[in-house]
Amino acid sequence: MSSFVRRIYRVLLPQIVPKSFDSQPMKFGILGAANIAPNALITPAKSHPEVVVYAVAARDLKKAKDFAKKHGIPKVYGGNTSYQQLLDDPEVEVVYNPLPNGLHFEWTMKALYAGKHVLCEKPLANTAEEGRLMFDLAEKKGLVLLKAFHYRFHPAVQRVKALLDSGELGKIKSVDAKMAIPAGPVRDDNIRFRYDLGGGALMDVGCYPINCIRYLTSSNPTSVVSATPVPLKSANIQETKIDRAINATLAFPNDILATLEGDLAMPWKFFPPKLFKLWVEVKCEGGDVTLINFVLPTFWHSINVSTKAGSTTTTRTEKVYKFADAHLEHGAGDSKTLDLGQDWWLTYRYQLEAFVDKLKGRTPQTWITREDSVANMETIEMIYEKAGIGSRPKSTYEPLAL
Numbered sequence: 001m002s003s004f005v006r007r008i009y010r011v012l013l014p015q016i017v018p019k020s021f022d023s024q025p026m027k028f029g030i031l032g033a034a035n036i037a038p039n040a041l042i043t044p045a046k047s048h049p050e051v052v053v054y055a056v057a058a059r060d061l062k063k064a065k066d067f068a069k070k071h072g073i074p075k076v077y078g079g080n081t082s083y084q085q086l087l088d089d090p091e092v093e094v095v096y097n098p099l100p101n102g103l104h105f106e107w108t109m110k111a112l113y114a115g116k117h118v119l120c121e122k123p124l125a126n127t128a129e130e131g132r133l134m135f136d137l138a139e140k141k142g143l144v145l146l147k148a149f150h151y152r153f154h155p156a157v158q159r160v161k162a163l164l165d166s167g168e169l170g171k172i173k174s175v176d177a178k179m180a181i182p183a184g185p186v187r188d189d190n191i192r193f194r195y196d197l198g199g200g201a202l203m204d205v206g207c208y209p210i211n212c213i214r215y216l217t218s219s220n221p222t223s224v225v226s227a228t229p230v231p232l233k234s235a236n237i238q239e240t241k242i243d244r245a246i247n248a249t250l251a252f253p254n255d256i257l258a259t260l261e262g263d264l265a266m267p268w269k270f271f272p273p274k275l276f277k278l279w280v281e282v283k284c285e286g287g288d289v290t291l292i293n294f295v296l297p298t299f300w301h302s303i304n305v306s307t308k309a310g311s312t313t314t315t316r317t318e319k320v321y322k323f324a325d326a327h328l329e330h331g332a333g334d335s336k337t338l339d340l341g342q343d344w345w346l347t348y349r350y351q352l353e354a355f356v357d358k359l360k361g362r363t364p365q366t367w368i369t370r371e372d373s374v375a376n377m378e379t380i381e382m383i384y385e386k387a388g389i390g391s392r393p394k395s396t397y398e399p400l401a402l
């Protein structure tokens with residue numbers, strides 16, 4: 001309990017480290033005064049010696065100024081051309097793109113054309129094809145593009161992956177992953193419910209279970225067995241094409257069957273209480289492992305392992321808040337990795353560490369590749385196709401020739 005309280009205290013009041021003199025800090029610009037920006041970049045940057053949050057752009061100047069003042073950001077751009085002005089600022093070296101999903105493609109492409117590295121929020125874009133074009137451009141320009149699947153950088157999920165890869169539990173038979181949040185926080189007018197902006201539960205919360213299942217099985221689905229979307233309230237889903245929630249069953253190679261659920265407004269249920277669903281459970285021939293809270297494990301998580309030997313089942317619980325606790329046996333074990341992180345580091349802080357390592361030409365502890373990012377979008381599109389509501393609309397932005 002005391003470590004939980006101390007961790008939350010440190011999450012809320014993170015250490016502020018001085019900026020580095022040895023390695024020039026990189027100047028980041030944020031497109032949009034988005035709600036997620038403080039958690040995903042501004043707070044993690046305070047404890048990163050090589051990151052300066054230098055600029056923010058918002059469509060409304062006052063909103064941009066208020067945001068900048070609140071977060072101590074020195075350069076402000078406001079108005080209709082503010083995003084492009086930020087991209088044209090030669091001081092900005094790296095762009096964080098937390099715009100609505102349907103704008104990820106356009107503004108990541110524009111940032112890359114402007115010669116900036118990009119940390120782009122999840123999901124990568126509206127379609128896999130857009131994702132491919134984004135990575136094509138980044139590669140042609142020699143720039144770093146990372147899709148911000150922050151949870152993958154935390155040692156807890158990597159510990160589960162290492163456990164499965166070690167063979168201790170035998171062959172994987174099935175995986176179930178869920179991310180469902182209670183009705184209330186995501187209101188009906190949220191960007192997550194706007195088809196024109198790339199909304200839908202599968203795009204938003206659903207992209208995590210998909211990614212986690214693909215990561216833990218080291219494979220991509222061969223087919224979608226079933227996909228059931230739930231409309232928002234009593235809407236006609238064939239008209240809105242917006243899934244408030246979605247359930248899907250996927251077939252993977254080696255006879256692995258996976259189920260996933262994403263829900264942006266799960267009805268409240270008190271008896272028995274069920275407010276959130278946020279776990280991944282892997283059943284194997286020799287036992288099972290469940291990671292409860294795989295998306296934000298810093299706050300609290302539990303890795304529950306059970307192993308079967310004959311008629312005896314043994315259970316244990318692991319907690320992995322930093323790499324020193326992770327017992328990683330798969331490839332990432334140099335001394336820097338073992339020292340990496342603090343138990344209060346959010347997934348976003350671990351992600352920023354890796355991103356900056358890549359920008360600086362160092363080897364990050366782990367990475368989300370182009371193939372992984374694009375395959376996640378392909379899976380989303382396969383599921384939407386099976387669900388009968390189709391992919392989100394392709395961007396109308398026409399990329400320039402290089």
Ligand SMILES: NC(=O)C1=CN([C@@H]2O[C@H](COP(=O)(O)OP(=O)(O)OC[C@H]3O[C@@H](n4cnc5c(N)ncnc54)[C@H](OP(=O)(O)O)[C@@H]3O)[C@@H](O)[C@H]2O)C=CC1
Nearest residue numbers: 032033034035036057058059098099100101121122123191
């Ligand atoms: N990694 C994570 O844990 C999380 C990731 N996300 C992702 O981040 C992105 C943003 O989410 P979130 O911060 O919650 O969203 P917000 O609605 O808070 O922010 C979106 C920003 O997009 C800008 N914007 C530009 N055009 C439009 C438009 N037509 N309509 C609405 N907004 C517009 C707005 O910028 P302006 O200030 O210029 O008006 C706004 O600040 C999404 O892609 C989401 O999936 C979200 C939450 C968590």
Ligand SMILES: O=C1OC[C@@H](O)[C@H](O)[C@H]1O
Nearest residue numbers: 122181186192204205295
């Ligand atoms: O981590 C998250 O939690 C809530 C979601 O709505 C959000 O977009 C997602 O990234």
